[in-house]
Amino acid sequence: MSDNEPDLYERGVVSPEAGADDRALDGALRPRMLEDFVGQDRVREQLSLVLRGAQSRGRAPDHVLMSGGPGLGKTTLAMIIANELGAPLRITSGPAIERSGDLAAVLSTLQEGEVLFLDEIHRMARPAEEMLYVAMEDFRVDVVVGKGPGATAIPLDIAPFTLVGATTRAGLLPAPLRDRFGFTAHVDFYRPEDLETIVRRSAGLLGVDLAPDAAQEVARRSRGTPRIANRLLRRVRDYAEVRGDGTLDRATARAALSLYEVDELGLDRLDRAVLDALLRRFRGGPVGLSTLAVSVGEEPETVEVVAEPFLVRAGFMARTPRGRVATPRAWEHMGLTPPDGAAG
Structure with missing residues (x-):
């Protein structure tokens, strides 16, 4: 993360970015094969065809580009691709490739068929x-x-390999690079029922006896993101072990998530602060991003990158040419009555 980027980890339990705890446990919770991967049915089926076709021809599959928000399983799918092919996996990132020599050093050491x-x-x-x-x-x-x-310039042949690229901002990729990927997949947010399955599976791997209604409660507040679902599950487990008798039922899940300020729809403190300022101080908008950020004591980048994506996707806020505007759902969720002439 560069110095001029907002600290996305300050969101706590509902940040889609990976923290140290997430990275430590992701390896244990990640599925290894496509058949074990939950959700993303269309992407899973398409990817299966690409891999099986390449294996039947005895060639490396086409390069794969995956786009989508953080925490939705792009890294997991890359590991699954390598496992399905029975090939080694080399992991690096765009920020680590600062010069062409850095990339040449990586590519020249790849084995044939490596991912x-x-x-x-x-x-x-x-x-x-x-x-x-x-x-x-x-x-x-x-x-x-x-x-x-x-x-x-000395040409150097490298072993045939499969590149799996992942991006949260596909629009920033230049067209010539996008065109060189044979298969492009968009990883979308997960359905509640898929998240519930993921939570139950993770609970089993962690040795947690989770009641079905508690799994449903965790999944409902996970903002469509498996990483958040697994993090909330761990916080509920901690609460049950420290504050309760170890039982992970719906009441325990609700009490734990209330303690961490995650409401029924997955909104946290920052989300509610943004909505409260937009509704109470600015009558539902429109209001500029900088003004809205100052009113909640945050940097504009933090509001735009951290809070707004979920609020817009969940239907609480709209971006317009004149500024941010609250929707009727925002007034209803916050328990407020729109004043006469309010936007939205």
Whole structure:
């Protein structure tokens, strides 16, 4: 994370970004094969065809690009691709590729058929991006030796590999790079029933006796994101062990999530603060982003990147050319009556 980006971890339990605890447990909770992956039915079926077709031809499958929000399973799918192919997996990220030489060092050491997972591919340096074009198409990199007029480009063949790129901002990828992926998948937010299945599976792996109604409660407040669902499950487990008798039923789940300020629809303190300011102080809008952020004591980037995506997707807020506007659902959820002439 660069110095000028907002700290997305400050959201706590409903941040879709991976914290240290998430990374420590993700390996134990991730499914290993496609048949064990819950949700994303269309993507799973399409990916299965791509992999099976490549295996039947004895060739490396097409390069795969996955887009979607954080915490939706892009890294898990990359690991599943490698497992399904029986191939090694190399993991790196766009911010780690600062120069074309960094990419050349990675590509030149790949084994034949290896899967290279490049997370946050949209943040890769432009010179490395141009080198990647040739590597993806011709399995070759041009290594420049020397500087100035005497510089010489030496072509270096690399082993055929499969690139799996992941991005949360597909619009930032240049068209030439997108066009070189043979299969593109958009990983969407999960249905409540799929999240409930994920929560029950994770509870079993963690050795937690979770009641069905508690699993439903956790899934309902997980904002459509498996990473958040697993994090809420761990917080409910902690509450049951410390404050209760170890029983994980609906009442325990509700008490635990109330303690962590996650309401019935998954809104947390920042979400409610933004809505409260928009409704009470600005009569539902329209109001500019900077003004709204100042009113809740946050940076504009934090409100725009951290709070707004869920509020817009859940139907509480709309972005208009004149500014942010509250919807009728926001007034209803906050228990307020719109004044005459209120926006929305």
